[in-house]
Amino acid sequence: MKPQIAKGTRDHLPADMALRESVTAAIKSVFERYGYEPLETPAIERIDVLTGKYGEEADKLIFRIIKRGEAGERGAVDLGLRYDLTLPLARVVATNRDLPLPFKRYQIQPCWRADKPQKDRFREFIQCDVDCVGSASMLADAEMVAITCDCLNAVGFERFRVMVNHRKILAGLEEYAGVPAELGPTAMQAIDKLEKVGLKGVRKELADRGVPKGAANKLLSVLEISGEPTQVLDDVEGLLENSDIGSEGVAESRELLKYLEISGVDKANYEFNLWMVRGLDYYTGPIYETYIDEPKVGSISGGGRYDGLVGLLAGQDVPATGTTIGLERIVAVLEITGRSVAAPTRVSVLVTVFDESTLGESLAVARDMRAAGITCDTFMKPDVKLGKQLAYAEARGIPFVVVVGPDEAAAGAVQLKDMAKREQKEVPKTKLAEVLLTEHGC
Amino acid sequence: MKPQIAKGTRDHLPADMALRESVTAAIKSVFERYGYEPLETPAIERIDVLTGKYGEEADKLIFRIIKRGEAGERGAVDLGLRYDLTLPLARVVATNRDLPLPFKRYQIQPCWRADKPQKDRFREFIQCDVDCVGSASMLADAEMVAITCDCLNAVGFERFRVMVNHRKILAGLEEYAGVPAELGPTAMQAIDKLEKVGLKGVRKELADRGVPKGAANKLLSVLEISGEPTQVLDDVEGLLENSDIGSEGVAESRELLKYLEISGVDKANYEFNLWMVRGLDYYTGPIYETYIDEPKVGSISGGGRYDGLVGLLAGQDVPATGTTIGLERIVAVLEITGRSVAAPTRVSVLVTVFDESTLGESLAVARDMRAAGITCDTFMKPDVKLGKQLAYAEARGIPFVVVVGPDEAAAGAVQLKDMAKREQKEVPKTKLAEVLLTEHGC
Numbered sequence: 001m002k003p004q005i006a007k008g009t010r011d012h013l014p015a016d017m018a019l020r021e022s023v024t025a026a027i028k029s030v031f032e033r034y035g036y037e038p039l040e041t042p043a044i045e046r047i048d049v050l051t052g053k054y055g056e057e058a059d060k061l062i063f064r065i066i067k068r069g070e071a072g073e074r075g076a077v078d079l080g081l082r083y084d085l086t087l088p089l090a091r092v093v094a095t096n097r098d099l100p101l102p103f104k105r106y107q108i109q110p111c112w113r114a115d116k117p118q119k120d121r122f123r124e125f126i127q128c129d130v131d132c133v134g135s136a137s138m139l140a141d142a143e144m145v146a147i148t149c150d151c152l153n154a155v156g157f158e159r160f161r162v163m164v165n166h167r168k169i170l171a172g173l174e175e176y177a178g179v180p181a182e183l184g185p186t187a188m189q190a191i192d193k194l195e196k197v198g199l200k201g202v203r204k205e206l207a208d209r210g211v212p213k214g215a216a217n218k219l220l221s222v223l224e225i226s227g228e229p230t231q232v233l234d235d236v237e238g239l240l241e242n243s244d245i246g247s248e249g250v251a252e253s254r255e256l257l258k259y260l261e262i263s264g265v266d267k268a269n270y271e272f273n274l275w276m277v278r279g280l281d282y283y284t285g286p287i288y289e290t291y292i293d294e295p296k297v298g299s300i301s302g303g304g305r306y307d308g309l310v311g312l313l314a315g316q317d318v319p320a321t322g323t324t325i326g327l328e329r330i331v332a333v334l335e336i337t338g339r340s341v342a343a344p345t346r347v348s349v350l351v352t353v354f355d356e357s358t359l360g361e362s363l364a365v366a367r368d369m370r371a372a373g374i375t376c377d378t379f380m381k382p383d384v385k386l387g388k389q390l391a392y393a394e395a396r397g398i399p400f401v402v403v404v405g406p407d408e409a410a411a412g413a414v415q416l417k418d419m420a421k422r423e424q425k426e427v428p429k430t431k432l433a434e435v436l437l438t439e440h441g442c
Numbered sequence: 443m444k445p446q447i448a449k450g451t452r453d454h455l456p457a458d459m460a461l462r463e464s465v466t467a468a469i470k471s472v473f474e475r476y477g478y479e480p481l482e483t484p485a486i487e488r489i490d491v492l493t494g495k496y497g498e499e500a501d502k503l504i505f506r507i508i509k510r511g512e513a514g515e516r517g518a519v520d521l522g523l524r525y526d527l528t529l530p531l532a533r534v535v536a537t538n539r540d541l542p543l544p545f546k547r548y549q550i551q552p553c554w555r556a557d558k559p560q561k562d563r564f565r566e567f568i569q570c571d572v573d574c575v576g577s578a579s580m581l582a583d584a585e586m587v588a589i590t591c592d593c594l595n596a597v598g599f600e601r602f603r604v605m606v607n608h609r610k611i612l613a614g615l616e617e618y619a620g621v622p623a624e625l626g627p628t629a630m631q632a633i634d635k636l637e638k639v640g641l642k643g644v645r646k647e648l649a650d651r652g653v654p655k656g657a658a659n660k661l662l663s664v665l666e667i668s669g670e671p672t673q674v675l676d677d678v679e680g681l682l683e684n685s686d687i688g689s690e691g692v693a694e695s696r697e698l699l700k701y702l703e704i705s706g707v708d709k710a711n712y713e714f715n716l717w718m719v720r721g722l723d724y725y726t727g728p729i730y731e732t733y734i735d736e737p738k739v740g741s742i743s744g745g746g747r748y749d750g751l752v753g754l755l756a757g758q759d760v761p762a763t764g765t766t767i768g769l770e771r772i773v774a775v776l777e778i779t780g781r782s783v784a785a786p787t788r789v790s791v792l793v794t795v796f797d798e799s800t801l802g803e804s805l806a807v808a809r810d811m812r813a814a815g816i817t818c819d820t821f822m823k824p825d826v827k828l829g830k831q832l833a834y835a836e837a838r839g840i841p842f843v844v845v846v847g848p849d850e851a852a853a854g855a856v857q858l859k860d861m862a863k864r865e866q867k868e869v870p871k872t873k874l875a876e877v878l879l880t881e882h883g884c
Contacts, residue, residue: 003491003536003755006521009484011534014547017480033812035789035819035840038459042451042566043485043523043552044505049445063486066506066519068556075517077508079448081485092453094445100837102822105456110485114510124484135822139801143822150812262802264809313445347477359581360704367706370475370592377477380544380577380585395542398477 008117009124014345020126020331024108026154027128027325031106034147036130039105041088043081043112049091050080053312055185055281058083061113081112085129086282086306086322093133094314101134101318108327120297120332129303131322133310138252141286141305142259144323148290148301149269151325155334159293160300163273164229166253167283167304169236172246173274176239177218179211185281187211187219192277194223202275222274229257229272236274249285256286282306288323295336301325348442349376349400350393356382361409365402365429372433374442393419400440402432450559451566456787462568462773466550468596469570469767473548476589478572481547483530485523485554491533492522495754497627497723500525503555523554527571528724528748528764535575536756543576543760550769562739562774571745573764575752580694583728583747584701586765590732590743591711593767597776601735602742605715606671608695609725609746611678614688615716618681619660621653627723629653629661634719636665644717664716671699671714678716691727698728724748730765737778743767790884791818792835793844798824803851807844807871814875816884835861842882844874 005011012020028038044065051059065079066072082088085107093103108128115121130147132140145162152160170188179187190205197205199220206216225235233250240246253272260270278287285305292300303323311317351366353359359382369376377398379389386403393401403415403424414432417424418440427435436442447453454462470480486507493501507521508514524530527549535545550570557563572589574582587604594602612630621629632647639647641662648658667677675692682688695714702712720729727747734742745765753759793808795801801824811818819840821831828845835843845857845866856874859866860882869877878884 003533004488005533005537006484006486006488009486011484011530011538012480012482013534013538013541014479014481017482020482021480032788032817033815035792035817037456037787037789038454038463039456040454040459040462042448042453044448044451044554044566046446046448063521064508064514065523066508066517072506073517075508075515079505081507088453091445091447092455095447096453096455099455100834104819112486124486132822137823139795139820139824140822143820259801263805345479346474347479350477353581359701363705373475375474375477377546378581378585380574380582381579382581392542 006123008115008122010122018346019334020327023155023327023330023334024126024128027151027327028106028108030147030150030154031128031130033150034104034130034143036104036106039089039092039107040109041082041085041092041107043110044079045082045088045091047077047080049313050083050087053087053282053309054083055279058280061115063112063114083113084111084280085109085127085324086131086309089129089131089133089322090306090309090313090320093310093318093320097314102140103133104131105133106130120329122328126327128325128327129322130325131320133320133322134318135321136307136319138255138286139259141256141288141321142263142265144303144321145260145270145288146263146265148288148323148325149265152290152292152300155330157292157300157330157333160269160290161293162270162288162290162301163276164253164256164270164286164288165273165276166249166286168245168249168285169240169253169274170249170277172240172243172249173219173222173236175243175246177222178215179219180215183209183211187215188277189279191219191223191275192279194275199223225274229270230254232272232274233257252285278302278304282309282312284308285321292333295333297329297333297336299326300329300333345397347375347377347396347398349374349402349436350389350396350398351376351378351402352386352389352404353379353382353384354386354405358404358406358409362404365404365414365432368429369402369433369436372437374433374436390417390419400436400442448565450557450564452564460788461776462769465597465769465772465776466568466570469593469769470548470550472589472592472596473570473572475592476546476572476585478546478548481531481534481549482551483524483527483534483549485552486521487524487530487533489519489522491755492525492529495529495724495751496525497721500722503557505554505556525555526553526722527551527569527766528573528751531571531573531575531764532748532751532755532762535752535760535762539756544582545575546573547575548572562771564770568769570767570769571764572767573762575762575764576760577763578749578761580697580728581701583698583730583763584705584707586745586763587702587712587730588705588707590730590765590767591707594732594734594742597772599734599742599772599775602711602732603735604712604730604732604743605718606695606698606712606728606730607715607718608691608698608728610687610691610727611682611695611716612691612719614682614685614691615661615664615678617685617688619664620657621661622657625651625653629657630719631721633661633665633717634721636717641665667716671712672696674714674716675699694727720744720746724751724754726750727763734775737775739771739775739778741768742771742775787839789817789819789838789840791816791842791844791878792831792838792840793818793820794828794831794846795821795824795826796828796847800846800848800851804846807846807856807874810871811844811875811878814879816875816878832859832861842878842884
């Protein structure tokens with residue numbers, strides 16, 4: 001048989017893991033500094049919990065698991081792989097009514113989507129979510145934007161834009177333009193394509209989806225509004241004066257902008273974009289999506305307020321907002337831009353093995369290194385030529401090799417080889433850990 | 443609807459996560475000190491890769507995922523959730539032929555088994571695997587036992603026993619006893635129950651499974667052999683002198699014991715147990731399984747050599763050995779014995795918010811704390827009574843509250859409340875981070 005990895009998935013070999021772990025640690029550290037705490041939920045959720053919350057398109061992308069036993073043999077499904085981390089969070093809040101609210105949690109775990117695999121789009125990917133459940137205040141939304149900026153700074157990005165919009169403003173604009181209610185969702189999907197297809201393209205999309213020409217024209221003219229965030233709101237406010245929901249959206253957005261300012265979020269890092277929609281059904285308030293200037297890789301993070309989602313599960317609404325930092329996209333960018341400086345291995349030392357008679361010496365040296373906190377491998381076979389052992393260290397990128405031979409063993413010393421500098425020196429066994437730690441930064 | 447978590451799975455709320463993360467970090471650190479490097483593989487594998495390697499019983503426990511598209515509607519399956527981390531590793535080695543061997547990797551990820559859920563047995567659980575692929579030396583097996591001992595020490599266990607046995611000795615004993623070849627696997631399953639059902643129980647099991655009485659008697663008499671590991675091997679050696687495979691098993695086991703000794707593994711921590719079998723089909727050499735003395739919770743770790751598994755996938759055998767440290771069992775024991783000392787939260791400080799006018803002050807104080815590396819939450823709503831904000835900190839177990847009121851703001855100071863001691867003092871804003879870091883260990 002020819003073994004194959006599942007389509008659209010990847011292995012992360014040790015050399016990849018170094019970068020992935022350093023990015024994850026940076027994001028986790030920002031989340032924790034803001035007072036968020038870790039949560040983990042199962043990868044599998046009941047299919048009735050998973051479906052019917054994201055929207056039709058997304059529901060199709062849920063991986064479905066066959067029920068155990070006879071029903072399963074007839075193709076019945078009772079479980080699915082989680083599609084995001086937001087719905088599992090809502091389920092946790094719905095099933096743990098005694099959590100102190102606001103429940104501020106972060107969650108760094110994989111999600112699965114049966115998407116058509118393509119470049120930089122995978123069927124399994126890690127999401128880094130941070131959410132505040134139980135606060136209706138725009139302060140919580142502002143915190144999401146502040147956290148996003150801090151996370152991107154922490155991984156070394158400086159030039160990026162958090163796009164902000166508000167679902168209530170979008171609803172108001174549909175009222176204003178006279179989009180028939182039943183066409184609201186599809187009209188939004190058309191608008192969402194503005195950056196990709198331009199105004200002309202959106203006009204065609206709206207027509208294709210059956211949005212009346214008059215309504216489409218009014219929508220399109222709104223999409224041309226741009227400028228400073230407060231200016232955008234000033235411009236849109238007049239259009240929405242007859243829409244209750246639209247006016248509410250403007251007022252909340254003003255509050256959000258005020259909180260962003262007093263939170264000290266850099267104005268260069270956020271915009272207000274009326275055409276930014278986001279795909280999922282469950283958003284009800286401010287929404288955010290982040291892009292870096294270079295290279296072009298799609299959104300780096302995204303999220304928003306979803307005040308109704310917990311209610312769908314719990315029967316009682318709990319206001320909530322949150323965002324996802326896209327680990328995979330960040331790692332991809334760092335790889336493209338070569339900003340990854342992680343070492344190829346975290347193993348500092350390989351201890352060689354001469355033969356059976358000196359094996360005890362080699363193992364003792366390794367034990368001493370480990371006790372000193374130095375990561376240390378030993379060669380796994382006696383009586384292999386030194387050259388082969390050195391080649392193995394070279395192949396793995398291990399920077400130091402400690403040669404323990406019979407002469408050295410007798411003299412209570414070892415040979416310490418610096419693989420990069422191709423230098424070698426004799427070091428007394430009792431000084432080895434100290435030399436590695438202080439002189440070589442192990 | 444009543445939202446429910448999937449049967450046999452658990453959420454890990456922040457209070458659980460503290461312990462889980464500290465145990466994981468301790469194990470990871472031991473793996474790295476021995477020169478092992480991290481690998482992650484996808485949760486989903488192709489069903490043809492997953493099945494046919496573990497044995498019939500295990501294959502039944504694989505969660506099966508429905509194929510996308512029309513074939514799926516007819517119940518076709520193309521993917522499954524990984525059952526363990528060993529097979530994915532074998533697939534990685536089979537599909538990455540340029541890995542420097544031995545490939546020494548660790549992998550800490552969840553696995554899924556559609557087992558009947560029961561106390562302390564879950565359908566999703568984290569495994570911590572460490573494996574050495576590409577070395578046939580018993581040195582690699584000895585390292586697995588040494589790593590197991592170091593991991594258990596690192597999480598605070600002192601009294602435990604790694605049981606060691608050898609599949610080739612078991613095969614030899616079947617030859618010696620005259621167990622018909624086709625009954626070999628089922629005879630092993632009977633023997634594996636010795637600790638649970640006793641010698642009498644095993645006798646019945648063997649009879650039920652059709653093992654001839656003469657063969658069963660010979661097997662049972664061997665199971666009574668016990669004592670020091672070398673003594674057990676001495677006793678069994680004579681019985682196996684006519685079995686090539688059995689003699690090979692004895693010779694390799696002697697080598698393994700010698701390496702354990704020169705590796706400095708404490709003799710109190712390992713035994714040689716002829717009746718320890720392990721369930722999976724793929725083992726070919728030494729096998730190990732670890733139990734703690736108290737409380738009784740099943741095996742804490744287990745593994746063995748599987749020289750044929752990579753070959754099943756790659757067409758060419760690559761010798762390999764490894765072990766799994768059972769995170770879930772360790773965490774369960776630490777919870778039972780109350781040895782968990784992790785704090786209920788890693789959030790050190792809550793900054794209160796008085797009203798809209800002082801909100802900027804509160805956010806600035808929080809920003810300063812975070813810049814100093816202090817984990818710091820801010821209350822998510824202005825104009826909430828101080829008592830409610832303190833109650834929230836109390837409920838989350840946050841140890842310090844910084845009260846920022848209008849008087850304090852004017853004076854450039856804050857009130858620092860120690861929630862445990864119920865003490866409060868005024869601190870200049872500029873000194874706050876220093877006081878928290880140096881006087882309160884934040």
